[in-house]
Amino acid sequence: MVILWSMTPPLRRLVLDVLKPYEPDILEFTAAIADCSGVDGANTVLVETDRDVQTVKVTLEGDDLDADDVEATVETIGGAVHSIDQVVCGDRLVEQSGTPQDR
Numbered sequence: 001m002v003i004l005w006s007m008t009p010p011l012r013r014l015v016l017d018v019l020k021p022y023e024p025d026i027l028e029f030t031a032a033i034a035d036c037s038g039v040d041g042a043n044t045v046l047v048e049t050d051r052d053v054q055t056v057k058v059t060l061e062g063d064d065l066d067a068d069d070v071e072a073t074v075e076t077i078g079g080a081v082h083s084i085d086q087v088v089c090g091d092r093l094v095e096q097s098g099t100p101q102d103r
Helices: 026-034 067-076
Strands: 011-021 041-049 053-061 080-089
Touching: 011 067, 026 041, 026 053, 026 067, 067 080
Parallel strands: none
Antiparallel strands: 011 053, 011 080, 041 053
């Protein structure tokens, strides 16, 4: 049985591991991403500083995030999405549940 979705569920949360240059600084970087389509809030945390780049964790929430717009914006300002670490889709935000493997 093949199920075809006529509509994609809205993307509510996106957590990204991003490599960014020192410039723009974290304030300008976060403001640029917060201006992307569907973003209601953005949080950027500095994880590591290297010789040439900074590693940041970016958490975005909104009613219908545009992941392509976010990635294009990151690339436009000189960064690169290293990995997508969390995705939440659907009509509401669902928090991660603990499992025995988490201990």
